[in-house]
Amino acid sequence: MPHINEGLLHAQLDGALGPDEQLQWAEAEAHLEVCEDCRRRRDEAADLRGAARDLLAAAGPAAPAGRPAFDELVDRARLRRAEPASGRKSSAGTGAAWWRTPARLGWAASLVIAVGAGWIGRQLVVEQGFDAPEVATEQEAPMGRTGRGEGADLEDAREDGRAREARARRDAAAAAAAPEAEAEAEPRQEARPEDEGLQDKAQPITDAAAEAEPSEFGADDAIRVQEIAPLAAASRATSGARCYEASPAAGDGRAAAAGKPETLRLAPDGTATLRLDGRPLVGFWERTGADSLRLRVTDGEGWRELVLVEAANGVRGDAELETVDCP
């Protein structure tokens, strides 16, 4: 049997083994009898678990003394319900992961179809629309009782979406005028104008967008699909992508752990492709600091967010990847 997966060790320590993992653990226990390395790793995992718990506990009292009476909250809720419906949003955050919330998706919506995640795009079109609904917000108002937070999110999302659409159109125009031209606002990228690989790789994705059946969408949505086409062209024409790969040398025996990215390509137009556990994912990246990046990628079912920090020879953070020449 191979060495025990780190996640299995932690899940067992947490008493959180699922039915399949229970079976795996039965094998793992036998393995522990004969593998000193795994015994050491199990002890280390137990130490880490204890240390993390102690640290978080040391960060302050579990809760400040006193809590309001439950009836008080019920009364406030009753008052809230009596308010005009326009003043609140009852479904805020329901059951959504943080990278699945409308705010997170809004800015990405215009690009989703372009990268071929058609059904998600359709869902967005049908449920969210490309522009978030108008919600009055005040920039500096303290968060009140009327859901200002979501309003701000929608506002941000709408601005992001528009900025991206505008940028996509501008980039497409620039690409048409001068196919070799670098997309602007990317001062850090290494120029690789002859990067044919990128163009080849981008082909299936962008073709999927071009071939998207307008009839699958509503009339308005068909127009949107056409608006996406210049973006697809821009994506093909741009160069200077940066590529990363997981280095076997950087592995520590846990390299095969679930959810480990294997390859990553960041295109200068803000699109990203990622291979995770052998599955391709597509999405977007943005710079969040001088050397920090945020990625949001989807496998067609849900969105994942990765935070990366650029190092001299690659990226660190949610993915430990080495810089490579783009294929």
Next chain:
Amino acid sequence: MAVDWEEIYATSWDDLVRYLDRKVWDPERARDLAQEAFVRALSSDVEIDNPRGWLFTVAGNLARDEARAAGRRRHHLRIVTGSRADEVEEPTTTEDLEMDRRRAAVRMALDRLSERDREILLLWDAGLSYTEIAAETGLAPGAIGTTLGRARRRLVEAHAEGTEGPDAAHQ
């Protein structure tokens, strides 16, 4: 099926406040946000399938909005006064000082984690099960152990680096 919110309130209040406090680093504000999350739950028109998960999701969103607004305020303040915006009242006792120091060290370590690692740690710390954490974050239940294990390691290492110098974590 009707949700027994009173029972959830009794069993989840402390966990929720603790979770929020680790996000906004202000116990009173955490308490306010927890109340707001419960009031939203109680006044919701929609049926809530997973009440505890729903509460933590809404609370997490509230905390994120709070942090964003606080960031804007801080930025504004810094421009206006040119001074440190995060000045706090002087602690009065040795215990307060010690607690502030510990909180600051843990906060700094948490800040160095990715958003996902931090979220998973805080949800685990608040007592959520792997299933609940998976529902909350969109990760597969089978991936929680791996992610949590990595997050624990990073937290401990970041804390050691912050408190004992950059080489401490590599000893």
